[in-house]
Amino acid sequence: MVDGPLSDVPDLTGLLLDAESVDEFLQALVDRALESSPAADGCGITLERQGRPLTVASAGSRAMELDEKQYGQDDGPCLQALRTEEEVLVGDLMGERRWGDYPAYAVAYDTRSSVSLPIAAHAHTAGALNLYFAKPDGWADVDLDFLRALAAQATGAIALAQRIGDAQEFAGHLQAALKSRTVIDQAIGVIMGQQRCTAERAFTILRSASQHRNIKLRDLCADLLTNITGRPPAQDGLRPRP
DSSP states (O other), X not given: OOOOOGGGSOOHHHHHHHSSSHHHHHHHXXXXXXXXXXXXXXXXXXXXXXXXXXXXXXXXXXXXXXXHHHHHHTOSHHHHHHHHTSOEEESOGGGOOXXXXXXXXXXXXXXXXXXXXXXXXXXXXXXXEEEEEXXXXXXXXXXXXXXXXXXXXXXXXXXXXXXXXXXXXXXXXXXXXXXXXXXXXXXXXXXXXXXXXXXXXXXXXXXXXXXHHTSOHHHHHHHHHHHHHSSOOOSSOSOOOO
């Protein structure tokens, strides 16, 4: 194993914040891992969410094809690493008896050994950092401690990326809800004026019409406002007070 200072491991959280996208961050991570492992022919990152694995970044040769083979049979060292949260070192695929016909497929691609390190094992998204080598025990010439530290930092950075993504998705849902509420409130006001009734009664009238016509309440209210004003309601949701 090649010695190397762990202080050389980059601050991946900072790298994530500097990246234009999560995809760019993951690609930078793969490039860094392959650069630190000159004996490797290929490197990839597998992420699995809701049981669906995907190679989200790769560098060098073979990684994409070898990953895809494992996904196709739902078995292989990279999937084992991300699902068990344990690293998987494969010394020689030539004599490997695990993982169905994957070993023979890998050997046909001139790949004899590999290492898979778990990433994001404690986040909602499980993952693995995978390196492939043309010779048996290729990972023996790699600083595994360096790669472990890299994977550990990636775990936190990917968890942060997911939190940001989930927050943005929530914000999008909230904004859509605010837009819908605005349109519904406007329609309630129209019905109150037409029927000279309370807001509760106006809402009941709109909801009954929505159910009778089998369309969403927001769409019914938007149609009502469009027919009255001659144009669709504004889509900017609630505005802040001046």
